Amino acid sequence: MQGPSVDKHNYRNMILAGILTVTILLGWDMAMRYFYPAAPAPKAVASAPAATPSAAASAAPKRTREGGLTNPADIALEAQDIKTALASPARVRIEAPGLSGSINLAGGMVDDLTTNRHTATLNPADGAQRIFSPAGTPAQQFAQFGWTMGEGAPAIALPNAQTVWTAPAGAKLTPQTPVTLSWNNGGGQTFTLTYAIDADYMLTVTQGVSNTGPAPVAVKPVAQLNRTDKTAALDSFNVHAGPFGAFDETVSFGPNYKDLAEAGTLPGEGQPNWIGFTDIYWMSTLIPEKAGATSDFRSLGNGIYLANLFYPQVAVNPGQQSSRVTKLFAGAKETEVLDRYEAAGIPKFGLAIDWGWFRWFEKPIFWLLKSLFNTVGNFGLAIMLLTLIVRGIMFPVAQRQFASMAAMKAIQPKMKALQERYKDDKPRQQQEIMALYKAEGVNPLAGCLPIFLQIPIFFALYKTLIVSVEMRHQPFALWIKDLSAPDPLHLLNLFGLLPFDVPSFLGIGVLALLLGITMWLQFKLNPAQMDPVQQQVFAIMPWMMMFIMAPFAAGLLLYWITSNVLTIAQQAYLYSRHPQLKEQAQKDEADMKRAKVRSK
Known part of the structure; x- marks a missing residue:
């Protein structure tokens, strides 16, 4: 029986492994963010003030990625308590470029600090980000x-x-x-x-x-x-x-x-x-x-x-x-x-x-991103330029990938002959195919390299968007006001026209749709998969990734969309350099359609 070789299966399986690696890395974090709900006390040292939390303190707090009070009653009480506490004359003002606030003369405590460089929300009218709050307030620190x-x-x-x-x-x-x-x-x-x-x-x-x-x-x-x-x-x-x-x-x-x-x-x-x-x-x-x-x-x-x-x-x-x-x-x-x-x-x-274990890679990516931002003044453009640099560096690798695909197509008749000759002796068949690869100078796994090279870069950007305060509240264009937060426009509430909040795992926004479409186009340009199971996997993958990626930072989706667009352009260019691949892809797709018609 003729069909794809074991090595072609390995090649495609490694591609799927790369995509699934990203899925696992990001999917677990998504699950943690969606499902996480949000001993007698030892005697404190003599100088510590008595803890006087509000009545709601005993309830388990619902936590967000960024932190802060989430209970409406606590938020209202905090505003009231802060106003009362800071009205006391027994305070020494703090005025510095980075911090503002006061020192409480009762206890000599530093209990009132806000940052001058960061706002509490996207709306500057909500005031500066508070770091310290007096004892007894809901947000005491x-x-x-x-x-x-x-x-x-x-x-x-x-x-x-x-x-x-x-x-x-x-x-x-x-x-x-x-x-x-x-x-x-x-x-x-x-x-x-x-x-x-x-x-x-x-x-x-x-x-x-x-x-x-x-x-x-x-x-x-x-x-x-x-x-x-x-x-x-x-x-x-x-x-x-x-x-x-x-x-x-x-x-x-x-x-x-x-x-x-x-x-x-x-x-x-x-x-x-x-x-x-x-x-x-x-x-x-x-x-x-x-x-x-x-x-x-x-x-x-x-x-x-x-x-x-x-x-x-x-x-x-x-x-x-x-x-x-x-x-x-x-x-x-x-x-x-x-x-x-x-x-x-x-x-x-x-x-x-x-930064985690991979800081040796994440910090250089952040440095490059910050340098690009200092040049263009927009973190969204900086992410797109970073993507362009990454694709440019990997362009020679992509050329080798396409050359390897061309070589694989060229030796297909010889491979099919070996598969037919040794169809009853699988070990010998595999041995002869490997010898053919060596004789023809073909590496069947060369096409996996671009995917595996992108995984650490993708994860480094993902971590940078999570931990770097420099990315917080950074706008891109149009409706994207914060690249470190998810896309705020969701399909299921008609992009904000309907008055309800969409659950995070169903929050398909404009960027998620663009990601799914560009990924689908990218897969369409790849040579058709002859294995029906792999056809189904590659048909579903763009839309599955659309759902998985939708709740993540807009900056991460912007990177992936830009990468997909550049990959599509790159594929079109390399197909022009290797016309036999495009012809073979069209032939394979036509064969698939005929096979589907016959199966019906």
Whole structure:
């Protein structure tokens, strides 16, 4: 019996394997995003304020990819509570290029921070993205610096969450004007918190204690982050959101909030280089200036979590003073900013972005994309230019692919003769076919190379669109206002004309339709498959990929559509260079149609 060789089956199976690899990589993440719903508390350190979450805090939060409050009642309550909390005069304004906000003199807490470079939503009228919110608000997240009692020395009064610190009159924290808060315990000890801020997202906090009393005192400096998980981003298998840090110069993306809630307390995994909480685009971290600190994560219950730095005990003799410096990062995970901090001495800070195992490939793709954006000023155009560069680099590979297809077509008569001669001896048939390939200089798997070369590039762009805040809220043209979000126009609600939300897995938008159509055209230009099963697979694949890709970032679909269009143009050009392939493709399609007619 004559038919396609085992090697042709392998060739096509490898193509299908490549497509299915992408499907698995992306389909799992889609399933996680669609189906993910969204121990007694240990005693907090002395300087930590009491957790006072809202009544809805006990309910499991519904999380989104980006994070933020999702409960309408919480959103309304947050706006009200923020307005009330920030109306207090006991605050020191923060005004810097990267951050705005205030320091609460009650507790000396940094509990009010918004980014000046990123808006909360696509609509600028909704205001800046909030990073920190005061204690007791639904979105509470803040940093506090204090002390606990040391050992072997008399007890003294220490500042706590209710302590009201004193600030200089008219104090304002800017990159040019640090601010020092002070508090005297009435027993001879004066405590100070000196805040400095840079042009990005880093505060430097100096905890000082001076002793004018008659006896030595011993204290242990503490730095702490406190946050609710109600604003946490979705933690998925390929992008972590939750507690994290760098320990012994190794970044650890874990544990997640659920694990921490079950454990109660989890110590750091070694000497802390930095520790804190991360969402997809934002993070807050504590960075000890010197070695010697220890750290842990804690759950206080009701969805409130702590990240702690504990410093060694210091003895302060009469007439002396002591200080400890901690840096606080609170803001957007901008690649260039994090890399600058790492170059300035913070170990592995650039890896706070969860690039994953393939960062060696993803970061160069991101660098190229960012460079193209800086040139053309539009990330959509930058993605299209990136696609053009990728296709241009792979054009010689595609030429070899078509040359290999031409060679395969040329030796088909010889292959069919071998298949007929050794139809009852499959091992010998395979051996003779392989010898024919070697004699004719044909590689039956050469056509798979372009597909497998594109997979890492495609995945790198996919990850870049997920984790890079630089891509957030970046418009392309017409209705595409955010390339990092799905296409907002859906077929099933008549592209927004009907007032209902389409489930994500049915949200077929304009870009998804274009992807399916261009992929179908691309497959139509390929040589026809003689195997009926493969015919069905290749007929269904474009529309299956249309459904799979529809919920993903518009930028990813734009890349794939552009790649399909360039592939179609490339195929048309190479068919003009190899007319025998086009003729054979037309002949195969005609044979298929005749076979279908006969089967009826």
